[in-house]
Amino acid sequence: xxxxxxxxxxxxxxxxxxxxxxxxxxxxxxxxxxxxxxxxxxxxxxxxxxxxxxxxxxxxxxxxxxxxxxxxxxxxxxxxxxxxxxxxxxxxxxxxxxxxxxxxxxxxxxxxxxxxxxxxxxxxxxxxxxxxxxxxxxxxxxxxxxxxxxxxxxxxxxxxxxxxxxxxxxxxxxxxxxxxxxxxxxxxxxxxxxxxxxxxxxxxxxxxxxxxxxxxxxxxxxxxxxxxxxxxxxxxxxxxxxxxxxxxxxxxxxxxxxxxxxxxxxxxxxxxxxxxxxxxxxxxxxxxxxxxxxxxxxxxxxxxxxxxxxxxxxxxxxxxxxxxxxxxxxxxxxxxxxxxxxxxxxxxxxxxxxxxxxxxxxxxxxxxxxxxxxxxxxxxxxxxxxxxxxxxxxxxxxxxxxxxxxxxxxxxxxxxxxxxxxxxxxxxxxxxxxxxxxxxxxxxxxxxxxxxxxxxxxxxxxxxxxxxxxxxxxxxxxxxxxxxxxxxxxxxxxxxxxxxxxxxxxxxxxxxxxxxx
Numbered sequence: 303x304x305x306x307x308x309x310x311x312x313x314x315x316x317x318x319x320x321x322x323x324x325x326x327x328x329x330x331x332x333x334x335x336x337x338x339x340x341x342x343x344x345x346x347x348x349x350x351x352x353x354x355x356x357x358x359x360x361x362x363x364x365x366x367x368x369x370x371x372x373x374x375x376x377x378x379x380x381x382x383x384x385x386x387x388x389x390x391x392x393x394x395x396x397x398x399x400x401x402x403x404x405x406x407x408x409x410x411x412x413x414x415x416x417x418x419x420x421x422x423x424x425x426x427x428x429x430x431x432x433x434x435x436x437x438x439x440x441x442x443x444x445x446x447x448x449x450x451x452x453x454x455x456x457x458x459x460x461x462x463x464x465x466x467x468x469x470x471x472x473x474x475x476x477x478x479x480x481x482x483x484x485x486x487x488x489x490x491x492x493x494x495x496x497x498x499x500x501x502x503x504x505x506x507x508x509x510x511x512x513x514x515x516x517x518x519x520x521x522x523x524x525x526x527x528x529x530x531x532x533x534x535x536x537x538x539x540x541x542x543x544x545x546x547x548x549x550x551x552x553x554x555x556x557x558x559x560x561x562x563x564x565x566x567x568x569x570x571x572x573x574x575x576x577x578x579x580x581x582x583x584x585x586x587x588x589x590x591x592x593x594x595x596x597x598x599x600x601x602x603x604x605x606x607x608x609x610x611x612x613x614x615x616x617x618x619x620x621x622x623x624x625x626x627x628x629x630x631x632x633x634x635x636x637x638x639x640x641x642x643x644x645x646x647x648x649x650x651x652x653x654x655x656x657x658x659x660x661x662x663x664x665x666x667x668x669x670x671x672x673x674x675x676x677x678x679x680x681x682x683x684x685x686x687x688x689x690x691x692x693x694x695x696x697x698x699x700x701x702x703x704x705x706x707x708x709x710x711x712x713x714x715x716x717x718x719x720x721x722x723x724x725x726x727x728x729x730x731x732x733x734x735x736x737x738x739x740x741x742x743x744x745x746x747x748x749x750x751x752x753x754x755x756x757x758x759x760x761x762x763x764x765x766x767x768x769x770x771x772x773x774x775x776x777x778x779x780x781x782x783x784x785x786x787x788x789x790x791x792x793x794x795x796x797x798x799x800x801x802x803x804x805x806x807x808x809x810x811x812x813x814x815x816x817x818x819x
Contacts, residue, residue: 480517620646636676
């Protein structure tokens with residue numbers, strides 16, 4: 303059977319991630335803490351229970367070495383950290399003057415057990431473990447006093463207890479592989495019956511049994527948690543891959559989609575726990591979708607560059623046309639042509655970003671030259687038209703003293719013809735005053751036209767003949783009524799008199815209309 307401390311050394315070497323509270327750090331603590339007695343090495347015969355002679359522990363340091371005693375070697379098992387206040391390996395002692403900064407950590411020191419309660423060393427050097435049902439000889443001590451031997455075997459037990467504590471804390475903290483922890487615990491428990499140690503071995507055995515029994519359930523729970531985490535990680539990566547595929551196939555929001563693909567990649571890197579085969583399949587989906595998006599975006603911007611190059615050429619043509627029109631003095635048609643050019647400019651689309659603004663400035667400059675010249679000409683014209691408007695307002699004031707067309711139509715006609723000739727000779731007026739001035743002259747013209755219409759209706763021969771015809775018809779019907787009455791046809795006479803009355807009313811209305819005109 304292998305030595306228990308050798309197995310413990312393998313177990314301790316695996317506990318690189320054990321909590322600092324249980325595994326001493328290699329750096330010294332910030333406060334001075336009493337260090338435990340330095341462990342001394344023992345030959346393999348002492349650990350296995352063989353009656354070989356033990357070497358003296360480092361703590362006794364006899365003045366004269368015992369003849370024939372084996373030299374102590376490095377003991378297997380967890381190695382303690384440096385003594386409190388001791389410099390770290392490779393650092394310079396402060397006394398040398400070139401001290402390197404040392405980061406210190408507190409070290410928890412487990413109290414040493416009392417081996418006197420669990421064993422003894424006889425005067426002849428026989429070492430007994432008295433704990434349990436019956437005492438058991440575990441070795442022979444010939445390198446010092448019985449008290450030194452008892453302390454030596456007690457430290458061996460403390461080393462075993464430290465290893466068990468490390469396994470317990472590893473299992474409780476969930477660090478490392480529970481199966482490996484169980485294997486180490488089984489090896490330690492199997493080594494206890496032959497272990498050359500003095501201490502509460504029964505308690506250690508029970509603690510190791512608890513570790514062994516709990517490791518399987520913890521391993522199973524860890525497996526379930528890993529499986530659940532793996533399923534969640536796969537599901538999340540499948541979701542991200544699906545989103546990337548949708549972006550790669552459909553979206554045209556290039557900037558937003560590109561940012562989202564980068565966010566997906568950043569999140570992708572943080573998702574762990576997926577097996578390599580599944581992860582490779584999902585990664586290929588994402589990479590393929592990203593490549594598809596990049597190809598579509600590249601094709602879009604290539605087409606856009608071609609369109610912008612065409613827009614630039616078209617706008618250069620429009621600039622040339624605008625510059626050719628900028629010196630024109632044909633204000634109306636040229637202004638209309640500039641409006642058309644502006645419509646064509648908007649329809650041409652955008653040129654490349656670095657040239658579009660410059661092209662617009664050139665086109666606008668040509669427009670500004672033309673419209674500035676037109677505005678100057680309009681200002682000069684408006685000054686002249688303002689004087690014309692004042693002259694026409696004076697004519698309207700004069701028109702108020704014209705003859706009344708209802709009383710003297712011929713005089714009103716003559717005065718208006720002279721006024722109209724002078725009005726036309728004055729010329730154009732400002733656009734904003736044109737409507738009010740024309741309204742005034744049309745009002746005068748309408749008064750004369752209404753008077754002419756009334757005079758014509760009053761003197762119309764047809765109107766007078768129609769009124770006389772109504773009166774003649776009244777006389778005719780009355781005569782026929784008299785004759786019918788003379789013949790005794792009273793009913794016929796009454797109808798004729800009624801007709802005559804109707805025609806009399808029409809005749810009176812016609813005569814009244816003629817007299818009112």
